Amino acid sequence: MLIEKPVERSGFLVVGVDFGTTYTGVAYAHSEVPDPNRIAVITKWPGAGTQTRPKVPTEIGTLPSGKRGWGWQLRAGMKRFGGFKLLLDPKAGDKAYNDEQLLLTLDPGDPSARSQLREGESATDMATEYLALIYEEVMTALGRRFPNSLGGLKIKFIITTPAMWSRAAQHNTLMAARAAGFGSRPQDHLEPVTEPEAAACYAMKEVNVSEGQVACISDSASWQPDRQIIICDAGGGTVDLVTYAIDQVHPFLKVLETVPPRGGFCGATSLDERFLQLLRRRLGRQARLLDGPRAGRGSRLMQSFDDVKRNFGTSHYEEGELIEHGIRGIREDIDNGIEEEYIKLSHDDMKSIFDPVIDKVLTLIQDMAKEARRREPTKPVTGIILVGGFGESMYLTQRLKRWASRQSPPVFLCNPNESWAAIAKGAVCYGLEGIVHRRVLPCHYGAVLDSPFDADIHDPNYTYTSRWSKELYSSDGMEWFAKMVG
Ligand SMILES: Nc1ncnc2c1ncn2[C@@H]1O[C@H](COP(=O)(O)OP(=O)(O)OP(=O)(O)O)[C@@H](O)[C@H]1O
Ligand SMILES: [Mg+2]
Numbered sequence: 038m039l040i041e042k043p044v045e046r047s048g049f050l051v052v053g054v055d056f057g058t059t060y061t062g063v064a065y066a067h068s069e070v071p072d073p074n075r076i077a078v079i080t081k082w083p084g085a086g087t088q089t090r091p092k093v094p095t096e097i098g099t100l101p102s103g104k105r106g107w108g109w110q111l112r113a114g115m116k117r118f119g120g121f122k123l124l125l126d127p128k129a130g131d132k133a134y135n136d137e138q139l140l141l142t143l144d145p146g147d148p149s150a151r152s153q154l155r156e157g158e159s160a161t162d163m164a165t166e167y168l169a170l171i172y173e174e175v176m177t178a179l180g181r182r183f184p185n186s187l188g189g190l191k192i193k194f195i196i197t198t199p200a201m202w203s204r205a206a207q208h209n210t211l212m213a214a215r216a217a218g219f220g221s222r223p224q225d226h227l228e229p230v231t232e233p234e235a236a237a238c239y240a241m242k243e244v245n246v247s248e249g250q251v252a253c254i255s256d257s258a259s260w261q262p263d264r265q266i267i268i269c270d271a272g273g274g275t276v277d278l279v280t281y282a283i284d285q286v287h288p289f290l291k292v293l294e295t296v297p298p299r300g301g302f303c304g305a306t307s308l309d310e311r312f313l314q315l316l317r318r319r320l321g322r323q324a325r326l327l328d329g330p331r332a333g334r335g336s337r338l339m340q341s342f343d344d345v346k347r348n349f350g351t352s353h354y355e356e357g358e359l360i361e362h363g364i365r366g367i368r369e370d371i372d373n374g375i376e377e378e379y380i381k382l383s384h385d386d387m388k389s390i391f392d393p394v395i396d397k398v399l400t401l402i403q404d405m406a407k408e409a410r411r412r413e414p415t416k417p418v419t420g421i422i423l424v425g426g427f428g429e430s431m432y433l434t435q436r437l438k439r440w441a442s443r444q445s446p447p448v449f450l451c452n453p454n455e456s457w458a459a460i461a462k463g464a465v466c467y468g469l470e471g472i473v474h475r476r477v478l479p480c481h482y483g484a485v486l487d488s489p490f491d492a493d494i495h496d497p498n499y500t501y502t503s504r505w506s507k508e509l510y511s512s513d514g515m516e517w518f519a520k521m522v523g
Contacts, residue, residue, distance in 0.1 A: 053464025134301025
């Protein structure tokens with residue numbers, strides 16, 4: 038008799054792939070060393086030289102030699118395609134939480150949306166091509182780390198998707214990853230997880246294991262069973278949220294999902310779009326100088342704005358920052374802050390870029406907290422764990438802290454260490470051992486089922502005579518296996 042090899046027991050690798058709108062990260066761990074503090078992150082990427090980078094830009098382009106380049110290989114000003122992840126489900130998200138400026142870039146009629154895709158290719162084609170580059174790099178890195186055993190080692194790949202996406206888009210991402218090579222070896226396996234759930238797996242474990250050392254949980258009352266915690270992944274494209282009630286803390290953490298995940302297109306890319314909009318207004322008739330790659334992804338202008346954006350809200354932020362535009366031919370217009378080499382942005386300008394986006398994020402969090410209190414009135418919302426690149430913004434943190442302190446009971450805000458890489462590490466934690474023991478159904482599940490006609494409950498317009506029993510049947514029936522709670 039053939040006995041299947043007990044691969045799980047002989048140890049396997051878990052690889053978490055955080056496929057992001059702007060950056061992608063990969064982490065891994067061996068099942069026999071499941072300590073969250075010992076999860077390795079891939080930090081060497083082509084084009085980054087000897088520098089360590091916890092993530093790689095989600096971009097494909099062309100190098101000056103005409104060869105295909107990607108990620109860190111693409112230098113300032115080189116033509117590139119990116120942001121295609123959002124085009125996998127441009128209709129996702131709730132209107133109330135989507136930033137209208139970012140939505141414009143997802144409109145197929147808009148030139149900036151078209152520039153995200155190569156002529157004649159779909160978002161799925163671009164995602165597959167990019168993920169294939171990631172797969173190759175991951176297997177090379179793992180081959181270096183496990184030179185003698187990789188060939189026979191089982192790998193469980195976990196890929197992240199935004200929680201707000203439709204089932205179809207989540208499925209398409211999985212298909213793109215499969216076509217790119219993930220899970221293609223016979224012993225390997227590929228599975229999706231939502232971004233906030235991955236974030237929760239890492240952040241809650243990290244916070245939990247280092248209890249007492251992390252300032253944000255010094256208030257241990259927030260970290261007890263029957264408290265609700267919101268996890269917010271504020272990334273480049275989307276801001277994704279999920280809420281859990283703590284079920285048990287010891288001997289291991291167990292949580293229950295209390296509100297289905299929700300999110301919006303209001304990530305940090307909205308800030309870039311709003312900056313360009315402000316610039317177009319200022320430039321007036323010169324605005325056409327922004328067309329094409331001069332103001333596109335990776336241009337000097339956008340890189341310079343990125344630096345200023347990351348600084349906003351910190352004590353290093355200078356009133357009246359200068360942004361190097363690198364666009365030849367711009368006429369000076371001192372009244373509008375346009376100089377030969379720089380564009381001047383005041384504190385108020387920056388606020389006008391940040392505030393509408395942060396208002397969306399706060400509305401999202403506020404509505405999530407309201408819903409959590411409505412569904413579980415006896416379990417107070419006591420914490421928010423903020424992760425993702427945008428989650429590192431000091432300005433966002435300050436505004437969120439202000440909101441959190443006004444809540445009753447007050448809500449603590451926690452930014453785990455290395456929150457930028459938290460999602461990939463969280464996907465690994467999820468693959469090793471999840472913490473979520475109950476989820477809220479995202480939809481009802483059932484099957485169409487015809488039953489004998491009953492005049493009290495059935496619509497006579499949907500009747501027919503059964504060919505077998507010659508009895509009258511109704512074709513308007515459903516048998517529900519599982520129903521969502523309201
Ligand atoms: N300190 C900061 N302030 C504001 N924005 C920041 C800061 N640090 C990083 N960002 C922005 O965060 C984004 C990257 O974050 P992250 O890697 O979490 O996003 P992503 O995973 O690519 O996107 P998504 O999760 O939405 O698909 C970039 O748009 C970057 O400009
Ligand atoms: Mg992300």
